Amino acid sequence: MAKKTASLYYGKIIHGRKSALREETQPSNSIMKQTITVPYAGFSLYLFADILAFHSSTALIGSGALSESSAELFAYASIAARVAVFLAISLVASGKLREPLPRRLVPAVATAVACAGLALVVGTGSAGFSAATAFGGVLFGGAQGVMGLIWLTMLPSLSYRVSYLYLLASHATATVLCAVVLLLPPWLLMPALVICMIAGNVCAALLPPVREHTHTARSQIRGITPFLWKGVLAVGVFAFLSGFVTAAANHASDPLDPVGMQFFVLGISAAVIVIMLIPALAFHQPLKLENGYKVALPLSALGFLILPGLVTAIPTPVAGVLATTGYMLTGIILSCTIAEIARAADVPSASLFAGSDTITLTCLFAGMGIGSAFATRLSEAGAGVALIGLGSLYLIAIAASSVLGRQRANRDAESLDQVDFGPFDPKTNPLDGNAAEREPLTLDDIADELGFTDQERQIFLQLIEGRTIPRIAQDLYLSASTVKYHTQKIYRRFDVHSRSELVAAVENKRGAENA
Template sequence: MNARDGEQSVGRGWLDVKGSIVDYMLVIIGFGLCRAWIVSCLSASVASFGPRTDWVFLLAGAASASLTAMAMTRFVGSLPRMHERLTDVMTGLILGSAICIPAAAWLDSPTLLMLGLIVGGAGAGLLQVIWGERFAAQNLFFSLACAPAAAIITGIVLAMSSTDNQLTFVVLPILSLLLLVLECKRCKIEWKTGLPEGVVEDDLDEAVIAPDEHGVLRDRMRLGKDSAKLLVSIMVFSFLIRAFDAFPIGDLDPFEMVGGSGSFSLVIVGAIFLAISFFIKDRMNVSLVYRLSLPIMIAGLIAMALLFEQRTYFSVLATSIGYELFDILSWVLFGEISRRIGRNAAPYVFGLGVAFTFTGMAAGYVLSAVLNPLVVSGAVRIGSVALIAILCLVVIAFLVLPESAIASMTAIKMPGKKTEAPKPDPAIEREPTITLEEKCSGIARECGLTPREEEVLAFLARGRTLTIVARDLHIAKNTARTHIEKIYQKTGIHKQQELIDFIEEWEPEENARKAADA
C-alpha cells in the first residue's frame, strides 16, 4: 500500500467499520477469547508440581510464531497452501492442549502439564498470527476498533472464568478457533487446496519487488528500521511488566469483585482506547496513545519505588494500564506495517511481533522467579528494581522508539491548521497531462530499454508483482525476473516504490526546459 492509498478519509474509514459489523464482532470475540485462553494457560498448574511453568508456554509460542515468520521470508507455494499447513498444525496443537492440560489436573501429572503447555503455547502462537491476518486484511480503522474491544472481551472472560475450572482450557481455544474459521469463510479464504502433497498453486502475489544493493531481486521480506524498533520495544515492555509478577503485594485488591486488577485494567484500557479512537476520530493520531502509555506505566513504577517501597495494587493497576495501552497500540501497528509491505506479509509481521512479545514475557517471568526470594529476604529492594525499570522505559522513549517513529508507521496524520486552497489562475496555460504509458516510453528511450523491458516497466509503474508480470505477458517467471533486473540496472534505481516515484515525476525534456525558464 503506497502513501497515497494510506491517506484516506478518517470518516470513511469508520463508516467501513460500521458496515462490516459482523466481521467486527467475530474478530473481537474470537481474538478476545484467544487472549483469555493464553492468560489462563499462564496460570495452569498441578498440585504435585511447584515450579513456575508460564515461561514454558510462552517460549513454545515464541518458537512457533518465529518459525512462521521465517517460513514467510521466502514465499513457497501459494497462500492457500500455506494456510492449509499452518491451520492443520495449529488445530492439532490446540486440540492436544485441550486434552493434556485438563488431564494433567485430573491425574496430577506434571508430565502431561508440561506437554500440554508446550503444544498449547505453540498452538497459541499460531492462532495469534492467523488472527493477525484478519486485522491486516481490513483497514487501520478496523484495527483501531477491534484491538481495544478485544481487550475488553478478554478482561470480561477472565473475570467470569477460573483456572480451577478445566473447561476453560477446552472451551476458550476451540471457540476462538471456530470463530476464526467462520470469519475466514466469510472472507472466502480457502484453507483446503485439494492438491496432492508436493504440488502447489502458482497464483500467489508476491510482496513488493525490490532488488538489493547489487540490483538482484529478492523475494525475502524485510522490516523497516522503525518497525524493528517497535519489536524491540514491545519485548522490553513485556519483559518489564512480567518481571514484577511474582513480587509480593502489600495490600488487598480493591477490584477482586470484578476479577482482579489484571482483568479490570484490560477493560479500562480497552474503553480508554476506544474512546480516544471514536471521539477524536477526525484528528486521530496513534502517537497520543503512546504518549499516554509511558507516563502511566512510569507513574506505577514511581509509586512502587519512592512512595510505598512495596508492590501495591495501585502500582499494579497503573503499570498494567500503561502496558496494555502499548500492547494494543503495537497490535494495531503490526496490522498497518503488514498492509504497507503487502497483503501476504501478515504472517511474517505478526509472527515476529508475537515471538518478540512472548520472548519478553518469558524472560520477565524467569527474572521474577529469581528476584522474588531476594526481595522477600531483603537482599534486593523492590524500589531499586522499579528505578531500573523506569530507566529502561526512558531509554525506550527517547532513544529506541521516539514518538516520531510511531507516527511514521501509520497513514493517519494530524491535520494542521486549515487553510483555503489557492484557486487556480485561469490565465496560466495548463500543460497537457502526460499518460503513464507516455512516461514509460520516454524513460525507455532515455535509459535504452528494449521494447519488452518497456512493457515490463509499465507493469511495475502500476505496482504489479513479478507473478502478475509473468502471467499477463505470458512469459516465464525467470524471464520476467531478468527483465526487471535489467530495468533496475539501466535506471539506477533499487526499489519498486522509488521506481514508481521516478516515473510519476518524470517529464519530457521540453517540459523540463519550460519549467526551468519559467
C-alpha cells in the same frame, strides 16, 4: 508570494480530490459491518480462551485446575512453545507469496492439539511440577499461537482505524466474557474455556480465503524494517517489564486471592480499552505508537514504584498487573501498524507478525526468568533504587525518541517552505511560466507516468502541497509508519532524499516535458 500561490494551487488540486480521497481511505460500511459479525466475532472467543488460560492463569488456580507451581510451569511452557512456533513460521513464511497457514485445515489441527494439551494439564496440573504439565503447556501454547497468527493475518484486509477498533472491540468482548465466566461455579471454568476455544477456531475456519501477494516479505524486508523495528523494540521492552515485574511480585510476596486478582486484572484491562477507544471514537484518530507511550509509560512507572514497596498502600502483586497493561496497549497498536505496513508493501503478514511476536515473547520470557531469579533481593534498598533508576532511564529514552520524531517532521515541513516555486500564473503550467500555450503537465500525469498506486498518488499530492507526515496520516486515516513507507518509495522513484529535493525534481520534470 510565489511560494504561497503555488501552495494554493496544489491545495486546490487536493481539495478537488478531497471527497475521493476520503472515500478510498475511510472504511466502507460493509467492511465495518463485517468486523462485528460472524466469523469475525470468533476472535473474541479466541482472546477469551487466551486470557483465561495463558495471560492470567490465576483463574484456573482459583478453580482448582492448576496448583501455583504447575501454573507457573504451564505459563513458561506455553510461552516457550509460542516462541519456537513463531520463529519457525517467520523463517518459512518470509519467502512465500501466500499466507502459510491455510484457514481450513489449520484450525481443525490446532483445536485437536490444544484440547490434548489441556487434557494433560487438567489431569496432572493439581499435582505440581510434572513433565506432563509442561508438555500440555507446549501443546496448548503452540496451538494457540498458530491460531493467533491466523486471526492477525486477517487485519491487513481492514483499514488502520477499522483494525484498531476491531481489536479493541474483540478485547472488550473477551474481557466481559471472562468476567461473566468467573462468576460461574469454579468447575465450569475449564469447560467454558474449551467450548469458546473450539467455537473461535470454527469461526477462523470460516474466514475468507487468503490471496496471493505481489511480493514476499523477504524481498521487501529492507524497506519494511526501518518502520517497524522501533515499535517492535519498544513493545519488547514493555514485555520484558511485564514479565519481570509480574514474576518478581509473585515471588516476593504472598499472592492475593486468585479470582479476586483476576477481576482486578480485567478491571485494569477494561480501563485501558476505554482510554484507547476515546480518540478513535471522539476524534476519529486511533492512538499511534508514540501517543500510546504516553498512556503506557505512567502505568509501567507506577508498577516500578509499587514493586520495591515504595507505595505501600497498594499490594505488591498489583505491580505486575499495571506493568502488563503497557505491554497490552502498545501490542495492540503495533499489530495495527504491522498490518498496515504489510498491506502497503503487499506482502504476506504472517512472517511479520510471527517475527515481531518472537522478539516480544522472548523479552517476556526473559523478564519472567530474571524476575523470578532476583525476587528475593527486591527487599534490599539498593536493588529497589537501581530498579527505579533503570525504569526512569527507559521512560526518558522512549519519551525523548517520540519528541525527536516530531521535531524531524517539523524540520521536514520547514525545508519545504524554503523551496522557491518560481513565478506563478494559474492560467499556465504553475512550474513553467513560459508555457502559456502548452497543456500543463499535472501532478496526476506524473503519478500515472511513474506507476503510483492510489495510496502513493494521494501521499505524493499531499507531500507536494507541503503537509507533514502526521497531517497526511490524519487526513488519509493511515498510520505515520505507512505514510513514511510510501514516502520512501516515492523518493526512490525520483532518486531524491528529502521533500525539498522531491519538489525540485517535480519542477524539473515539468519544465523538461513542456520545453
